[in-house]
Amino acid sequence: MELEGRIAIVTGGASGIGYATSRRLILAGASVWIVDMDKESTAQAADSLGPLGRVHTFIADLGGSDNRQRVIAHIVRECERIDILVNNAGPAAISPAGQASFTVGISQSLGMTGELCRLVSPIMVSQNQGSIVNVASIAAMVGGGSDWYSAAKAGIVGLTIHLAGELSSHNVRVNAVAPGVIDTPRTRILRRQQADLATETIGSADEVAGVIAFLVGDDASHVTGTVVPIDGGSHFARRPAERT
Secondary structure, eight states, X not given: OTTTTOEEEEETTTSHHHHHHHHHHHHTTOEEEEEESOHHHHHHHHHHHGGGSOEEEEEOOTTSHHHHHHXXXXXXXXXSOOOEEEEOOOOOXXXXXXXXXXXXXXXXXXXXXXXHHHHHHHHHHHHTOEEEEEEOOTHHHHOOSOHHXXXXXXXXXXXXXXXXXXXXXXXXXXEEEEEOSEEOHHHHHHHHHOTGGGGSOOEEHHHHHHHHHHHHSGGGTTOOSOEEEESTTHHHHHSOOOOO
C-alpha cells in the first residue's frame, strides 16, 4: 500500500489508460478521483473499482478552463490536498474532418494539460510534496496522428521538462509517458480507420499504467523531468536510416 493516504486525480480516468491507471493507484492505496466527461463510463468505472478501495468521480468536460478550475477547487475543498495528478484526458489523435482546427486541437490537448499543472502545482508546493505525470505520445518524437496532435504532445514533453526544473526544489516531481499504439476503445476505432496503425506493435493499457504507478510512487522519488517511451521499441523502426 505504497500510496496509502494520498489523493490522486486521473483525468479521462473512466476508460483505457485512465481506467487502468486509476485501478493501479487504488490498489496501491491511493484515494482516486476519476474525472471524465462520459457519465456512463464513469459510473461503470466507479462500480468496478469501488470494491477495491476509495474511488470518487467528477463529471466534467475539461476542454473548458472554467471546468478545470471547478474540478480542482472541488477536490481541494473535499480533501484539503492533492498528492498526484495524472493528466491523461485529451482529444483523439485524429478528429473527424472539420471538428478540430489546429488551434483548437492544441488548446484542448496542450492547453488542458498545462492549465491543470498550473492549478495543481501551487497546492503541491504548499505541501512540499507531489507528483505529476503527463500522458504525451510517441508522436511527440516521431510524428503521427495529425499535425496538431504531434505538436501538442511535443509541447507536453517540453512542459514536463520545464516544470520538473521549476518545481524540483519544492519536492514536486513532474514526469511524462509517451505511449505508442495502445489497445484501448479509442485506438480500436482508429485502427479500423487507418491501415498503417494495424501494423504497429500494440501495447496494453496496463503496461502504461504500471509505468505511471511507478513514476508517482516512492521508488521513483529521485526521478523527475523524465519522458518514458512505451511503444515496444517501434519508434526505432520509424527513424530514418543512417547515411553512410
